[in-house]
Amino acid sequence: MNLDERLENVSVLGAAGKMGSGIAVLIASEMAKLKIKNPDKLYRLNLIDVNEKVLDGLLAYIKAQITKVAEKSTVFLRSAYADRADLVENREIIDAFVYDAFSLLRPGTDLGAAKNSKVVFEAIIEDENIKAKVLTELNNLCSKDTFFLTNTSSIPIGFLDKRVELSGRLIGYHFYNPPVVQKLVEVITPSTANKELIEFSTELGKRLRKKLVPANDISGFIGNGHFMRDGLHAIGEVEKLKGEHSLPGGIYIMNRVSQDFLIRPMGIFQLIDYVGVDVFQCILNVMRTHLGDESLKSELIDRLVEKKVFGGQRPDGSQKDGFLKYEKNRPVAVYDIEKGEYIAIEENWKENLDSKIGDLPEGFNPWKKLLTDPKKGDKLSSYFENLKKADTLGAELARTYLARSKEIAKELVSSGVAKSEDDVNAVLTNGFYWLYGPINDYI
Template sequence: MNIRSFGVIGAGQMGGGIAQVAAAAGGLNIILVDVSQEMLDKGKKVIAGNLEKMVAKGKMAADEKEAVLNRIVTTTDMNRLAEADFVVEAATEREDLKFQIFRNIDAICRPEIILASNTSSIPIGRIAAQTKRPDKIIGMHFMNPVPVMKLVEIIRGIATSDETYNTTKTLTESFQKTPVEANDFPGFILNRILIPMINEAIFTLYHGVGSVEGIDAAMKLGANQPMGPLELADLIGLDTILAIMETLFAGFKDSKYRPCPLLRKYVEAGWLGRKTGKGFYQY
């Protein structure tokens, strides 16, 4: 690989985490792009806070923290991605938004550059169809929180080349992550299993089978899960849970993927979990 400059689109929880890992473990120079300077400043502040915790725990030297931060350049100008040797999109999980982003970066980035999406559910083949380089489009699904979680799902579209896959796999390993190949079906591996489980936990609450605390306690103590499904839903974001369920339902046309009405009601009320201060729990 000859990847030195790494573009990340989206400075939120996922994009910021990817930028941090690529700059720290991967040693790459990062071009972090978002629509507003406010989002960029907030994202870089979170990264700085994460690195400071690593310094406090003795996992990173103070001078290395500064070096990592200096490798991350923020900008609202997407045209800066013309300098990137690899680009990952980590925008909101909306199909129309991702399609537009890929049409834009396909025109901006050099034709040999791989363009990856951190989508958690949207088929890669559909994203690739928005570009003139379908062989260089791939899914690179990081887990939340990115600096902590080891798994990265790598999803090949029908046109994704072996070279694109192998480069992405090697890059993932350089981030000290474990790549797992997934075929291009809605939800891929993890979210096809995890998100319907969370949706079923919400149905369990909706039907009055148990309380929020009871459902989470049952799954933690009975299934040995480190977090209860409703607590995890709040961490992921209820809007993201709903978007993934809708993608699964649209993709499979199977009623078992129907989003719970209570989930939709919470999202419509703006109760999205930790990021809004209220979800199934109060924060």
């Protein structure tokens, strides 16, 4: 069975979630293109989620996203629809594509819908027992040549494959959030993986125009292997800073240092919130269990989750409150766990902390500005040269952070999680949108 044949019937589990919905858009677009080529064939994309209510929102999301896809590929679509005399203007062509994509969607809550699928994307909750239960059910339901691609970002694939008895038909296919935009897919191929599945996943990656980075089957893989430890480093620094600056003060300082001084797309605590404080905790738990590493734990995270401070995103992508409180996706307050309330980032409070952090080193440019700058490499080098010399709290924290991030990355290679330093850098630059990889000459 080739890629095109497999794409005739596909299911996405957890389709209404943030990862599942993105995967659904990517696959629906490709299936719709196949349908234009083969109008007589039957194509089905089953969008399965336990929550009936959110499926309506999913359809609205898919419509908006497929429209965007069509708007960006109108040059191609005009040639694909060349035979359709009734479709003349771009608007008509884009609408036709959205309609064609929609006509193959089958949303529902019944797992049984996946029965005839040749490919199943699993993007349900990051809980190995639930994942194992659902995959077992599907294994009994689907034919024995169905491939399973799991979006897990931490659970070892070989372990899951064995537990569910998929005999090599499971591969880790870890998209980054949001899958429609992020170029990276971390591919975790367990030693047990079926050869045809490996070929299929490579070909699919090309079709989806994704950058596939291989990671070994060790819990957390590259992405979370770095992110969890990077987050724990920031939390550790906050613990040190809180004596002098209070806990919210420390959170503010580290968030700002990681965003501005390190020129990252967002501060570390905003990123943890974006992913979800509860998800962060859950991944730590999985990694701690599978790696037997007791340092993968945070009391602060546990306390926040206890207080139901979860972070995460709303269906429209806007951020929910976690470590920080957001208005229009900008932090406006910091959570004070002792008081159980948010402390507004007021001018005086902020100015006081900013003065302690100190000025940004010479040559600083915001992340967004450098993103499209053809000379960003040179500009980053000269900025980090100045950061080395700067005598401020912010610069000191940034240097320690850079060094720790590099150490984490190198350990990922030495412990066999990543095959090379380049792969670690590729994950951070493509999946986390960093301008530079953690293994660099800046420190």
